[in-house]
Amino acid sequence: MREITFSEAIREALREEMKRDGTVFLMGEDIGRFGGVFGVTKGLVEEFGEERIRDTPISETALVGGAVGASIAGTRPVVEIMFADFLAICMDEIHHKAGKWRYSHGGQFKLPLVIRTAMGHVFGAGPEHSECPEAFYLHSPGLKIAVPSTPYDVKGLLKTAIRDDNPVLFFEHKLLYNTKGPVPEKEYLVPFGRADIERNGRDITLVTYSFMTHEALKASEILSKEGIEVEVIDLRTLSPMDKETVINSVKKTNRLIIVEEGNRTGGVGAEITAWVLEEAFDYLDAPVKRVASKDVPIPFNPVMEGFVIPNTGDIIRAIKEVVYKDSR
């Protein structure tokens, strides 16, 4: 099977969906002639023209608010917010407008919009260009959230997102853009709410997503040599979240660890821990452990950044702690 990059996979998905449906259009800063700051939309304006690939001013509220308005009036916008940290600028538009418009208007409207954004650390980008803020949006009713980790998943999930008639927050991780992976030539979709078991194991369940999936897999390879078999589950989407796959795995391994890149307090791991506790309490032989960024902004200096954000070593240590805890 051919291998392409995460970035190319996104571009293919956008191109295919725009060809398929003439109402799909893109808006964002520097996405047209510049091809996007991460090069994701390169070539699209030449192919589809400036009516459908729209460069905008620095106006995040107009981008997302405009996407809400466009989607309730018959088109399917895919907007790009350059850095996930900037979602805070238009949080009213995301949380109150995109998330609630359908519900508070009695189901009269549908909002087929996608907000693509780049999240995560990329070595020295500093506190306002490195965030993983997905936990904020987990708390917003009415939004779907995708967090792909491979070129295969990103293409399939983005196609699903564009075809979904609901608002989707689509988080791409900056460090993944140049990673390669197998992607079929034939069309395929990846459904929301379906986690992927990347690696089978019997000693502990590890739930993760996005870039951390790769760190988790590295840690698991190392631990395998020490006789610890980790089951790695890549959630792929946070809303809807595939609880069934996680619970089934926990029932088998009796131990759970969650690895995420966002800040620990109030993070995605807290929510997962809480419902695993509720739904599989009797199966847990040890407390659930959360591995996440420390509760500080992401510092600029790479040494400090490395201290704050979880790495393979942190994951290994945490897994051992859970695996070697005495059973109740």
Next chain:
Amino acid sequence: MKIDKEKYFWIYTKMLTQRMLEEKILELIPTGKLTGHFHLGIGEEATFIGACAALEEKDYLMPTHRGLGCVIGKGIPLKKIMADIYGKATGTTKGKGGVLRICDAQLGVLGLSGTLGGIFPIAMGAALSSKLLKEGRVTLAIFGDGQSNRGTFHEALNLASVWKLPIVYLCENNYFAISTSQSRVMRIKNIADRAKGYGIPGRVVDGNDALAVYEMTLEAVNRARAGKGPTLIEAKTYRWRPHFEGEGASYRDPKEVEIWKKRCPIHRLRKKLIDLKLLNPSQDKKIKGKIAEEIAEEIDEAVRYAEESPMPRPEDALEDLFFPSATE
């Protein structure tokens, strides 16, 4: 401008309908049958109805929180409006959005942003859709003076101007944002002057002269439909009631309120119709009586309908969050 007879009577009847409906709400509030806050537009009928008179059925409308007149002007039946006011399952929002979010996808009433200022980019997005889909629709966004100080105003008007979108932004300037008078929060006297900063026409109109509002809005709507881009209109008017029912409006001089009441837009229009010999003064009472009688009956029927309609069931609270997905 030549206005045909039917249009005059349409405007007159709708203004009277708004007035009588809002007076009915005032009657109903002390009965305890209604919940939530009511922001009545009594005194501003000329602005709301005059503006809506300029729209075609296919055009989009985004009303303001004081906008019962708007939804009447756009043709939403009084029964539905009343059912929304009562929070009943038969309302346009099925009890989820309340009096503020009365909407109708078929009639192009796209709903309301509870966070004031949210309207600007969303209306811009709806106009963008109409342009992309080549539907020939115009979007009319009606908002209060206070909202125009949000950053979203700047972003949306700027972008709408750059893209020459088919949109009319109409400010109902009633001089107060709750208790804060315009002069304390703006150096400029006319909000319409901000249009200069976006390179679009800014027009001021007497918001209590229904025909003047109609003419000016129609001109702007025609401009937009011809592809010439947005217009910012400012209608100077005044609300007779407090910001919402129940708050004292202690910040206003009662003498000022009386002065504005003498400029009642309904009386003014009636006088104009008499001057144009469309209403014979001696027939006036009878004709007014007839119109008013019919309206009163319609309102009473709407109240009956609302009172007899079922409340939503508690479990209905979980519906209408997402549009059904094919894949989940």
Next chain:
Amino acid sequence: MREITFVESLRMTLKEEMQNDPSLMLIGEDIGRYGGIFGVTKGLLEEFGPHRVRSTPISESAIIGSALGAAMTGIRTVAEIMYVDFTTCAMDQIVNQVAKMRYMSGGKAKIPLVIRTQGGGGRGNAAQHSQSLEALFLHIPGLKIVMPSTPYDARGLLKTAIRDDNPVMFIEHKLLYATKGHIPNGEYLIPFGQADIKRKGKDVTVIAISYMVLKALRAAEQLAKKGIDVEVIDLRTLLPLDLESLLQSIHKTNRAVIVHEGCRRGGIGAEIASNIMEEAFDFLDAPVQRVGTLDVPIPYSEPLEKAVIPDEEDIMTAVKKVLYWK
């Protein structure tokens, strides 16, 4: 001792702090002549003048941004955001500026800023005027979060908040404003990170904050008639969190229920439950129960709003579930 309302408690505290500190400034919408949408700042403009009590346009990001700028350069500031729902209009200022400024400056900036706001449903104000968004602030490093439930707590905590040189989110509840309570005559401060056991009990630990504390207490009274003895802990501050008090209680009861008004998914209950589970796993005889608002926007109509926001029945059901867990 005397009895005053929650509103009066806040007002008198602001007044005293403004008298003590001549640089203290208030900024927000309609806080001047109007006295604030809930009357909290009534009379303060007349006493302290327009330079210290500043009414603004509808410009949330300018309110927070300018409050931050003022606080960083020597003016202790209390900014008011009328409804917590509107903090989303200024979220960049809060998340990226207020919370991070000190850190990004390498610890140089001092930020004596309190952001007062109010939330909560129960009045038919619908989706964008009824929320509880504290879970969002919990996830932002660099903020403290305070949510008092009584006039006594409001006063002591607000004083601490104003005197703190760090940014504090001070979240009031609209249904608490008219409630009454006793306060002592002299001055007192309540430190952050100190929960308050509002009702002692031995069977189940119920953890709540803000208006939910009152509902939890009412539920506890009803359960007492059935012989179930509930310990109700009022967190008072979410950040810093007084985990110690919670653990002490759970060591005794072995069962915990968390009640909050924000949406359940990703709510503060998730973080607290996780912490409890990490530190008291071996003491739990049942999973921690979370009682939160259903994961939908707050609907307008009365029966729908009631169905969505937790009430005493929901709390009692959770307590029984945890008590009778097999």
